Amino acid sequence: MKDQITELQLKIEKLESEVSFKNGLISMLSHDSKELFGNFLWIIEAMEENTISEEDFFKLLPQIKSDARKNLQTIQDSTSWLKTQYGEFNIKPEKILLVDLFHHFEEKYAAKLKEKSLKFYFKGDVNSFVTTDRLLLQYVLDKILDNAVKYSFPGQDIYLQEVTEGDQVILSVVDFGTGMPEKYASSIFTYENPVFQGTAGEKGVGLSLKIVKNFVSLMHGNIQIISTENAGTTVSLFLRKIY
Incomplete structure (x- = not known):
């Protein structure tokens, strides 16, 4: 009972x-x-x-x-x-080599990275992989990386970092940009959080992180954001290595 x-x-x-x-x-x-x-x-x-x-x-x-x-x-x-809310949407898990994802985003963001003189690196095992829905994971990483570029100071580095712990993969996007005050951390996934401006005047959308959290849940994972004002932000995804 x-x-x-x-x-x-x-x-x-x-x-x-x-x-x-x-x-x-x-x-x-x-x-x-x-x-x-x-x-x-x-x-x-x-x-x-x-x-x-x-x-x-x-x-x-x-x-x-x-x-x-x-x-x-x-x-x-x-x-x-x-698209995930109507019809018969089902997770389509597949084995995804993480370094391939890195190269995908390295190419996609080449112009934006060059515009701010940012360097994008992969940290971790080049043979590491995760088994999940590719479209959901790419959307999630795309939005997180877009924020990292938006809030990074010119000339800084951004990392896509992988750490494998047993059957769990921790995939993090690390930047050294504006970060945010600690008081906003608890409301970052709500509709009450403020929308910050990027270091080149870019406007935040305000919706992306809410959908990101929803998509991470669909992948049966978790997301964590650690941010320090004027020092940077680390957004980590906790995903199953084997679905």
């Missing part, structure tokens, strides 16, 4: 977490879209009514472009998450 109550409590907690996530997602999409299209409408009306000069119009374009890019990223993240 006690085991049944415990199991029921866990199911209720999971359901409450899913409902909270979905409500937060809807709220964020609604707020961001309303803000973006409100700005678009305002600037168009201002041009039509000649209440804004052409010079001021062009000054506003970089900000509007930045907001549009942020909203597009939010929609793309939401689409990735929605």
Whole structure:
């Protein structure tokens, strides 16, 4: 009887977490879209009514472009998450050589790394692997690495680090960037956490880490973030070596 109550409590907690996530997602999409299209409408009306000069119009374009890019990223993240919520979505575990993942991201982020003079290294056993869903893992690492690049100071290093402990693989993205105050660490996966600005003025999306945590759960793993303000951040994934 006690085991049944415990199991029921866990199911209720999971359901409450899913409902909270979905409500937060809807709220964020609604707020961001309303803000973006409100700005678009305002600037168009201002041009039509000649209440804004052409010079001021062009000054506003970089900000509007930045907001549009942020909203597009939010929609793309939401689409990735929605694919796991409808229909018959099943984890497709496969053996993934971690150094191959490193080379994939090394190529994908080459331009961004060069722009900030960042160096990207792999630390660990080049023969190490993990067995999990490739699409989910690539999405998770992509978002974590994107943040590492965004918040790194120019000229610094970023590591994709692997440590194998028994049947568990700890895969970490380590940067030496802005980090964040300790008081924000506990709310990083909630909708209350602030959205920080990157070292080159990049805007955070605010949604990615919520979906990252959801995807890590789908892979039956755990995620941990250790961050020190102005010293850097380490984001670690705890995954099964054999699924």
